[in-house]
Amino acid sequence: MTRKMTHTLLRGVAAAALATASTAAYAQTCDWTPDRAVTYVVPWGAGGGTDANSRMLATMLEQKWGVPFNVVNRTGGNGVTGHSAISNAAPDGYTVGAVTVEINTMHWVGLTDMTHENIAPIALIDIVPASVLVGHDSPFETLEDLMAHARANPGELTASGTSLGGIWHLALAGMLNAEGMDPEAIRWIPSQGAAPAMQELIAGGVDIATPALSEGRALVEAGEIRALAYMHDSPMEALPDVPVTSEVLESGWTLAAYITISGPEGLPDEISCAYEQAVNEITQSAEWAEFKASRGADVVFMGREELTEFMVAQDTALGETIQAIGLAE
Amino acid sequence: MDMFAILATVLSPKILGTIFLCTLYGSFVGAMPGLTATMAVALLVPFTWFMDPVQAAAAIVATTTTAIFAGDISGAILKIPGTPASAAYVEDSYRLSQSGKSRSTLFAALFASVCGGVIGVLILALATPLLANLSRSFSSDEVFWLATLGLSCAVLVGGPSVPRNFASLLIGLAIATIGIDVAVGHPRFTFGNLELYDGVSFIPAMIGMFALSELLRNAALGHQTKLVKLTVEPLGEALATATRRFGQLWKNVLRSASGGTVIGALPGAGADVAAWIAYAVSRRFSRNPEAYGKGHLEGIVDGGAANNAAVAGAWTPALVFGIPGDSVTAIAIGVLMMKGLTPGPDIFNSDATLVYTIFGAFLMANILMLFAGGLVVTLATQVLRVPRAILMPLILLLAMIGGFAITGSTLAIWIILALGLLASAMLWAKIPLAPAILGIVLGRIVEDNFMVSMMKARGDLTQFFARDTAAVLGALTLIIWALLLYRALRSFLDATTPHK
Amino acid sequence: MQLRRDLIVGAAITALAIAMIIATQGFPRIRAMPYGPDLFPRIIAGGLILSAIGIVIEGLRSLRAGAAEAGAPPAPRVTLGAFAFVAVAALVAGFALLLPLLGFHLAAALVLLCAVPIFGGSLLLAVFMAAVVPFALHYVFYSLMRVVLPWGVLTPYAW
Structure with missing residues (x-):
């Protein structure tokens, strides 16, 4: 689809x-x-x-x-x-x-x-397009690591980005679902928008954030957070090194x-x-x-x-x- | 980095001219009910396309700082505080201006804002990395504790009756629960009205509670006050009084401005919380705590200094992490990015000259605010000389248009009416209004962050103390609350035990 | 007098609190947690009931202490004031209703026409203000600050 x-x-x-x-x-x-x-x-x-x-x-x-x-x-x-x-x-x-x-x-x-x-x-x-972001001290280096961990330990990791049922929540839950996992394998922590979610991420309050990559660009460029994936089928011009999910995920999931x-x-x-x-x-x-x-x-x-x-x-x-x-x- | 180059840029006619025009614009917008700093900055954006980065940043900062100060002007004259930050001391400033001291009060508030802003910018220039580290450690746990600490101010901003202060705070908190809840997105107490899903917005709430209740009270007094004429001090005398009074309060300014900058730099808090805490701390340490809320200058100076300092502090997370603390900084970041300046921890290395030039422009904006602010205070206080029969209907209309302007919907006018009637009932019941406003402002922050933390911790309350900063803040908050409750209970029991 | 007021206040606050608790009955829960959006409203309602009790106790206390005040002067006649109070509140409601229909200019003029006499101005003054002020506000809010004020019936003549 x-x-x-x-x-x-x-x-x-x-x-x-x-x-x-x-x-x-x-x-x-x-x-x-x-x-x-x-x-x-x-x-x-x-x-x-x-x-x-x-x-x-x-x-x-x-x-x-x-x-x-x-x-x-x-x-x-x-x-x-x-x-x-x-x-x-x-x-x-x-x-x-x-x-x-x-x-x-x-x-x-x-x-x-x-x-x-x-x-x-x-x-x-x-x-x-959405993204998958983690803190700069996160143990996860690739989206694969992250998904494998979430698959093995459902419910342990937390993610944020917007309200419950908001578009960035759908980005995460939809990705998990498309990869054949429980959509709640990574727990969604609601927030009042992308900015508070990024604050939670750099403060270590949540493990993952899935807002628009453009929202996280400044922090990624600054090395505060790492972008594991871009939920799109062609890389972002400003951040060409961030892998696109259409390639790294089996399901080819993308969301924008x-x-x-x-x-x-x-x-x-x-x-x-x-x-x-x-x-x-x-x-x-x-x-x-x-x-x-x-x-x-x-x-x-x-x-x-x-x-x-x-x-x-x-x-x-x-x-x-x-x-x-x-x-x- | 080249000091002279920075000075030359900051003091160039182009930058000074921009700043001066924007301080005038900001004071006008801030003093007009319903026009906010956010609207002012959003309208400024198209003009910034034709500006260089420093000029654009200077324009935004000059507009914001003066707009926040000018919120005090409408608070003092019309009892319509421009921002929730001015609401902390609006009762004092309004009573002072009703007793003919509008100019000296507002000049003192202006001096406090200018000093607060200057101190804020200096701290920002010297200690941004430190502030950024503090701000970096703030997750929902820390924000929850800070906001809860802010709630304890209710005891200090209310009246003499303990149960009435609590009732007021709780009424405010109850109003704040209206709208979609953060945890599961369930609409609460919205009666099916979609526009209430976002909750009761602050500006219409404040207009209703302060301005409309005052208008209703005036109307109910009938024509007996018609002949009462308000006086306005002569300019020179007002300036002299303000300078003298302000000179006695310089310690307050230092304390509130430095505290305000730090609180402003923290996520989730901002100028509102800073002003309330500064006002409450001021009362706690004042020699005349009983005069607060009845027209006392000290709290105005503290609150005013803190809220303008917080405006400067709020730039820390924006500059260092690119995370905007409010809509004004969000727009500002957008503009700076268009100018090729990318916020981030490296900003002090990669764009040092530019950043310090922007700080220089901040500083000039705060200093030039003295002139624009002074001018607007002088002109705006003339309004008080206008006969009641003209002024009151104008305030009524302005209050309603102002509320409408914020949301673009008539719901704001209904909120004004509902809260105006509620405030009238509270006044009749001798329940103070200030704690209720504090409750409305902080209720959402407290609840949202509590719920988010509980969801993260899966209901484990001990997690509120699991992080270092949170543990310190939490312990502090609990101690202060325990002390306040103990004292409140004791004074309540003392008062209710019959005299021997 | 004070006791009666305190009893009314206490009863009103308690009623509000009970209404809040009843309204939270149907609220959903967060998955796997014993509470949800109903937690805070209930805590607040509980606090309201406690403060209501406190207010009534204060009233009882003042009754005992202030028996001497029994002969306080009767409340001043407020018939005229009460009328003005209701009239101002009605004006706000009327403005909210008429603003989208009549448009900003007419609704504002109507408010001024009524409000000026309520606050003790002459009819002439009211007419003058109703004719001038809406245009001034139009200029500041609509033209200068781009606030979208509704035109209502005047839409065909909008500028």
């Missing part, structure tokens, strides 16, 4: 190059522009990765269209509040938002009935969170197409590339069609994982 996911992903990335050609096809209906302030809803807090990407995009859309793009952080309910705010807004193009991977997990764990069908995907702007710009359900074609085109242009700019590089991330883009397909695939895959590890409602 994960193979399929990454396949779709790769196609999407490749699509970025072709997008200029494809947008020309429906260019005649894409001339919508906003003539007053637009609200940009971010379901997560200020200072996080979703916030940073969305604010950057909002600022560049603002420069492009000459109307204010006001970012509002609607946090709460592990993402439900903000996603509902996007989904329930008037589909007039004056409310868009950062729909994230949680749109494919929340409904499985019973937080909400809302799915990706209740929003209008516009474009994918970031792919954030993603960030999109999306609108409310029923957003007219003309409007979402205009946004898609604008975002596509922005992601090809030098400014955007520089911003991405500073965060150790690659420039990615998927248009509406690819993104919709991607979300459907993600939804099935993550649903299977959630059911396999016993968190489904």
Whole structure:
């Protein structure tokens, strides 16, 4: 299943190059522009990765269209509040938002009935693969060591990264499950996000953390922590020596969170197409590339069609994982 | 590293100009209810693209420090503390300004903030590796003990009645349990409202408890206070008084600023805890502990120094580990990384000149804050001269808009109303408000870290003492709690035993 | 007087505590642990009951000590004040309800129109403030600080 996911992903990335050609096809209906302030809803807090990407995009859309793009952080309910705010807004193009991977997990764990069908995907702007991190004094040198130890001593090791059932928890439990182990062979210790989890890791409070590798990059480069694996199928440009799970794991397990710009359900074609085109242009700019590089991330883009397909695939895959590890409602 | 190069950069017109503009911006934002340092910094980010690294860092730091100080201004004038850190002493500063001493109080608070900030930056420049080592040893066990220690301040920030102080603290803690619990993600007391899943946010809670309850009280007094005119001291006199009073309290400033820096550097604590602890310690060692909470300057100076020092301290984990302690430092790290500066333990070797230049800019930001802060204090206190019939409706509207601005949702206004009514009931019941705010601020930290530790230890309580730092902190906390409980119980029994 | 108040306070706090304990009945447990999200609310509820008992004891004590205070002056008439109290609280509720419907400008103007007279201002002053203040706040919060204030019915005229 994960193979399929990454396949779709790769196609999407490749699509970025072709997008200029494809947008020309429906260019005649894409001339919508906003003539007053637009609200940009971010379901997560200020200072996080979703916030940073969305604010950057909002600022560049603002420069492009000459109307204010006001970012509002609607946090709460592990993402439900903000996603509902996007989904329930008037589909007039004056409310868009950062729909994230949680749109494919929340409904499985019973937080909400809302799915990706209740929003209008516009474009994918970031792919954030998970990682496996340990402290610099950890006895584990490779992911293999770690997995072998966890297999032999289930329940001894602890890991953290986000709340219970959050995306980084799924990354760990899903990996264990895919490798034929008990998803609780490594116990999950919930935290209020990646930063407190990293603090726990360097303080020796937990043995493992599985947040986005981009979150741990500074600590890895500093030698405070070791990255045993990158849950992706190609190495991170900033940390090329970190092994990728698609190669070192038999199951080829990979998992990445993603960030999109999306609108409310029923957003007219003309409007979402205009946004898609604008975002596509922005992601090809030098400014955007520089911003991405500073965060150790690659420039990615998927248009509406690819993104919709991607979300459907993600939804099935993550649903299977959630059911396999016993968190489904 | 080249001292002169650093000085030349820091004192260049470009950097000084940036800092000055940002201190003005920060004081404006901080003094406006509902506008926070985080919002101010987030709006600044697009401008930092056109700046060099030092200028960008200077802009962020200058904005943050002044915004945190300016939270005291709205606290004193409108009874709307800008941050939970200012809430520790808002009762004192509000009463002082109601009695016509707004300017001397705020000037003294400004001096304290400036000194706190300067001391914080100096400690940061000299001892970051040490602070980083301390911060490195903090897991959920240590944070739990530190927060529990912070809770003990409730006894020292409340009123004379022991059971009422405890009732207040517990009401605050009860409010803090609203929302998704950390251990299993179960929504508690949310009545099906998704927005309550994140818990009651601090700013609307404080606006309700302090500002709305004050407005309600004023309304209930009817028109009898209509003719009471508030006075504002002349500028020169206020400055003289503030300087004189501040001069007597320099020891407090040293104590609170150094303590504040350390607490600020620790994960999970930050400026809020620093201010409350500084205020409580100040009262414990003061010659007039009974005057606290009734309009006493000493606690304001201690709390103000500590919270600005903590703002500097909070940069330690951010710079050394790249782990942001709060949203402001998270945004700041993002900006620094865009400028090619990667936080990490090597930052003092690899980018020494740049780092010390940034520290130099921090220092200048804290010094220039004196002017911007002074200007805003002078202007903002004029507000007190405005007739009640204009001022009160304005505060009401500002309080509601401010709450709305924080979350972008009308739920904030309902929280303001609910907590305003609760606070009115508490005032009627003679239950003090300050311990409740402390409970709201610390409740989540205490519970989350307790639960996380218990899950790590699989329910084994002895694990709370298994780590060195945790054992020391734990023993200290238990001793202090035992003493406080013993004294509280004794004074309660003394008071309830009939006189012979 | 004080005893009666203390009894009411004690009863109210105890009721709150009992409600909390009852509400925690259905909470799930952490796997393999004897407690879960219900632990802290129960500890807090227990503490609340203890402090309620303390408050009542204090009240009883003051009854014995303060028998001389029996002839305290009667409470001042608060009819007008009570009305203003309720009116301000109602204004807050009204603002919360009307903000998304009417939009920020109209709701704010309405609040000022009502609040100024409550706090003793003239109707003329109220009208003046209702006309001016919303625009000033719009400028500071919406234009300058990018706070998303709802437009409500004014959406077609938004700028």
